[in-house]
Amino acid sequence: MATPTLDKADAAGAPEPGFADSPYITVTLRVRRFNPEVSAEAVWEDFQLEIDPKERVLDALHKIKWDVDGTLTFRRSCAHGICGSDAMRINGKNRLACKTLIKDINPAKPITVEPIKGLTVLKDLVVDMEPFFQAYRDVMPFLITKDTNEPTRERLQTAEDRERFDDTTKCILCAACTSSCPVFWNDGQYFGPAAIVNAHRFIFDSRDEAGEQRLEILNDKDGVWRCRTTFNCTDACPRGIEVTKAIQEVKRALITRRF
């Protein structure tokens, strides 16, 4: 599929008999499947595919959905690591299926693909993101200013002020961090890394004037103090945001604000 030199007439994409060094290898995708209208239990289902190891897990899922089993359900929109739709647990780690190459995750063994943890599974790899977005909304992720007049020009900011929160502007809300957090797994009441990262983005923005309110919200019983600095979120973030560091900076802001 990805190699333009291959004959596309072979619709299934299998290697041509004549090709001596075919790029294709056989991989097993072990997908966690769940259909509440058929069974209350989720089950593993194996799919064997001929695939170029330079392709991504998302391509493998597409092959399954388009050519093998159309009932396989998963989210994806842009398929290029920006929309944040296809976070899933691949070989036990939260990743974006569209940014994970087959060759990077040991295709010799079956590749497990599960929905992200801590959120209710609706079908196959699709989870209910509502609790995640509720926590996001709770931190008021939008610019708040005390000046109610319509601004007549841009809100200017120095490069240093912009740099202060640059890291946390990269979030794409894929939920890879929050659904990798063991504290969130327990009861889902913890705000979660993603909500704190997006609060951090405005708390440390010199143009925003509601940092105090956001800090107060995150001072909650289920706010930043439930973070155990396990760094799962930092490891999981497909955008390379230093999530745990951002959470620690919010904690520090809360402490230094009071003393």
Place this chain on the structure above:
Amino acid sequence: MATTESTAAGVGPVEGGSLYDVDHPAPFIEAPRKRTKKTPKSTRGNFEMAAWLFMRLSGVVLVVLVLGHLLIQLVLDGGVSKIGFAFVAGRWASPFWQVWDLLMLWLAMLHGANGLRTVVNDYAERANTRLWLKGLLYTATVFTILLGTLVIFTFDPNIR
């Protein structure tokens, strides 16, 4: 290009032999991790921050207190074999060691209890389990702290 093993049990197209129809709808799945009206109201106190800070500060102090305690009790001057009623009586004759032990008792108990409280919060899933575990924890903590404090202050070296 691709083969699949026989469709796993419990998964398959909904069309055709579905278990459910209009008269027998599929069971509604309650989202267990939602913020609903039943979710406890958020707290806006500073207790969690104080607890978090206490853990860090008491931890630093406890490193000195506990390591010093272990060194004196188990290593220096003949090691553990020297410890007896007379040794404790001799030490608690000095207010310095009384304060040392009292501080260690309070900080260690509160530090440990707060640590266990967070463990219960993180791992106990049902509200009732949390309530009972924390109730047991707080009772044991208060009992131990009060008993220890009582002993330190009312210790009588001439007891028969």
